[in-house]
Amino acid sequence: MAGCCLGQEYQQAFDVSIKLVVANQRGVLAKVAAAIADAGSNIENVQFSNEGDYTTLYFCLQVNNRLHMAQVLRGLRQIPEVYASRA
Secondary structure, three states: OOOOOOOOOOOOEEEEEEEEEEOOOOHHHHHHHHHHOOOOOOOEEEEEEEEEOEEEEEEEEEEHHHHHHHHHHHHOOOOOEEEEOOO
């Protein structure tokens, strides 16, 4: 869902959209936001949809390239409460 090329040759940050299905529990959003920040990405926007025991989070993030986006997703997948992720 990336709007532009995310090649390594570019130095400008790009916006990408990611979708996460997470446990609907206290503190999960904080863990997700911390993992995004730890990966060096910036959150531009976040929206959510509550679905009982699960919440779907839609993020618009700034990343530097495809490798950076992959690093962000790897960090998010390490969170036990994150059940699914998609860029």
